[in-house]
Amino acid sequence: MSDSNALYQERKCLGIPNPQDYHQFIKSVLIPEDALQRRIAELGAEITRDYAGKNLLLVCILRGGVMFLTDLIRHIQVPVMMEFMAISSYGAGARSSAGHVRVTLDLATDICNLNVLVVEDIIDSGHTLKSVMELLRARRPQSLEICTLLDKVVRREVVVPVRYRGFEIPNEFVFGYGLDIDEFYRNLPFIGAVDLEKYQAA
Numbered sequence: 001m002s003d004s005n006a007l008y009q010e011r012k013c014l015g016i017p018n019p020q021d022y023h024q025f026i027k028s029v030l031i032p033e034d035a036l037q038r039r040i041a042e043l044g045a046e047i048t049r050d051y052a053g054k055n056l057l058l059v060c061i062l063r064g065g066v067m068f069l070t071d072l073i074r075h076i077q078v079p080v081m082m083e084f085m086a087i088s089s090y091g092a093g094a095r096s097s098a099g100h101v102r103v104t105l106d107l108a109t110d111i112c113n114l115n116v117l118v119v120e121d122i123i124d125s126g127h128t129l130k131s132v133m134e135l136l137r138a139r140r141p142q143s144l145e146i147c148t149l150l151d152k153v154v155r156r157e158v159v160v161p162v163r164y165r166g167f168e169i170p171n172e173f174v175f176g177y178g179l180d181i182d183e184f185y186r187n188l189p190f191i192g193a194v195d196l197e198k199y200q201a202a
């Protein structure tokens with residue numbers, strides 16, 4: 001057994017999180033850092049044009065949307081506020097069948113009469129955002145739109161009205177730039193696709 005493998009086994013036994021080096025399981029870099037940043041700048045410019053003369057509240061869905069929000073907001077040139085919301089995860093299967101989600105962190109701002117733009121890292125089945133939109137719409141904002149960095153259109157189970165989309169992606173298990181695998185790898189500056197046969201859970 002190599003030293004690094006022995007260390008891996010020892011940490012695993014102790015219950016210490018043991019993330020693999022992503023180089024060991026990455027299948028491909030789906031979206032490199034420069035392409036991400038170029039597209040985010042374009043989205044910021046488009047949002048700036050569309051909301052000219054208005055105020056805007058960005059609502060980030062934790063936790064995956066954080067990286068995208070903080071880069072996007074720097075490209076928006078209208079007066080902008082930001083808020084955060086967290087949704088409980090029942091697991092994909094349960095979420096798909098139940099078709100609803102639970103809010104674990106709610107907004108601190110009353111959004112009545114505000115222009116609200118929900119910022120997400122990825123839309124998959126669409127159930128999360130469908131529920132979030134219903135909940136926010138009931139609070140009577142002036143306008144309510146969605147901006148998602150990634151859109152796995154092929155996986156959609158319910159209709160969600162996406163106003164701004166960074167990239168449509170294939171049905172790959174993706175990570176990086178806010179998206180995790182078992183809570184790690186969110187800090188990577190690019191979007192990668194996982195080779196599931198090579199990935200070992202931490």
Ligand code: PRP
Pocket residue numbers: 061062063064065089095120121122123124125126127128129179180
């Ligand atoms: C991801 C993503 C969306 C949701 C999309 O969140 O950020 O909120 O899944 O899936 P859906 O379209 O099938 O509903 P996740 O539960 O992984 O939480 P995280 O952002 O904290 O990683």
